[in-house]
Amino acid sequence: MLGKNIVRKFVTLSTVAAVWCVYSMVAFAMPTDLTGEITVSGQVTVNGQAVVSSSTIMSGATIATGDSSSATVNLGKTGRIEISANSNLTLRFTDNSIIAIVSDGKSKFSNSAGVATTVTSKNATFIADAGQADTFVVEVECSHTHVDTMAGMVVMREGTNDKQVVAGSTAVAGNLVQTGCKQIGRAHV
Numbered sequence: 001m002l003g004k005n006i007v008r009k010f011v012t013l014s015t016v017a018a019v020w021c022v023y024s025m026v027a028f029a030m031p032t033d034l035t036g037e038i039t040v041s042g043q044v045t046v047n048g049q050a051v052v053s054s055s056t057i058m059s060g061a062t063i064a065t066g067d068s069s070s071a072t073v074n075l076g077k078t079g080r081i082e083i084s085a086n087s088n089l090t091l092r093f094t095d096n097s098i099i100a101i102v103s104d105g106k107s108k109f110s111n112s113a114g115v116a117t118t119v120t121s122k123n124a125t126f127i128a129d130a131g132q133a134d135t136f137v138v139e140v141e142c143s144h145t146h147v148d149t150m151a152g153m154v155v156m157r158e159g160t161n162d163k164q165v166v167a168g169s170t171a172v173a174g175n176l177v178q179t180g181c182k183q184i185g186r187a188h189v
Helices: 002-029
Strands: 035-041 044-046 055-058 061-065 070-074 079-083 088-094 097-111 116-120 125-128 134-140 144-151 153-158 161-166 169-174
Touching: 035 044, 055 061, 061 070, 079 088, 125 134, 134 153, 144 153, 144 161, 153 169, 161 169
Parallel strands: 097 116
Antiparallel strands: 035 055, 035 070, 044 061, 061 088, 070 079, 079 097, 088 097, 097 134, 116 125, 125 153, 134 144, 144 169, 153 161
16 A cells, blocks of 8 residues: 555656646747847837836837937847937837838938848838848938938838948938928938
């Protein structure tokens, strides 16, 4: 009788240990959310809430900067985004991609080689060359969008037309002349 209880206890303990090991391996195998760190100057909100420097930012966040304000999102080895005053963008990212929708203002994107980076505005989509490190500025004004490429190469897709914008060049999508539009200064970020 004593032998049967020891065997039962051993089998039960072994079963519990096996179940625990399986569940812990599943938990470790689950993907973790990539986070970034935001540094701010002035009035900056993330998803409508005011933030301070060194806050954690999650993929899918909407970032807005006020007058005389700016923000920098550091994504570690993936890249970096610098957001100028009076700007609004939604940012999604993974270990190997950066996707942004810029609705207002000016933002500078820097991605590492191997990171697919796509920025969309109301006038065009800008696709960075994932085969190399790229640095480019997207500036959305009321009737058009500028892209300035500092390093690498960006493809500007306006409708069905693609235009390569190599380092040291600029391109414009949309209507440059529209009445009632306030022109933004073209100084770089």
